[in-house]
Amino acid sequence: MTVEKLLAQVDEVKPNTYDENLKLTWLSELEGRIFDEIFLTHKHDLVDDGEGNLIEPTFAGYTEENEDAELLAPDRYCDLYRNYLFAMIDYSNGESDRYTNSMIMFNSSFNDYSNWYNRNHLPIQKPLRLF
Known part of the structure; x- marks a missing residue:
């Protein structure tokens, strides 16, 4: 799922007055x-930097310029993003009961x-040190 599609779903299900930049900030915090x-604690492939060099992956956050980016979690787990944004909206609205329910979800x-993720990806192993 893309960032743009997620934000559209959140706004449709839970109408709010918060601007897109604030929701992108919340989403970036969660994605970070x-x-x-989760991601950096497991083995992962190096990524191409665009110049043919393989580098460690990084995450710099979302902005309006990269709303077409794919989220890290697969679509079947995108409810975690929706629930987090719902919780942040509830918290900002001062709705503590709704916030509590959203955070539980x-x-x-x-x-x-x-x-x-832990079941399906190998964790990074620390070298075995013998005395």
């Missing part, structure tokens, strides 16, 4: 967490995705 806590979605 996924990148650091987000945490469940995040754990489901994390567990799936």
Whole structure:
């Protein structure tokens, strides 16, 4: 799923007055967490930097210029993004009960995705050191 499609879904399901840049900031925070806590703890392929050099992947966040970018989690786990943005909207609206419910749903979605990723990707192994 692309960033643009996700934001459109969130606005359709949970109408709000927050501008797109703020939602992109929230989404970038979550994607950075996924990148650091899940993706970088597992083996991954190097990426081409556009000049033929293979480099470690990085995540710099989302802006209006890269709304066509694909999210890290596959489509079947995109509810984690929606639930997170719903929670941030509820929090910003001062709706503590709704925020609590949204965060419970987000945490469940995040754990489901994390567990799936851990089952399907090899973790980075630290070298074995013998005394």
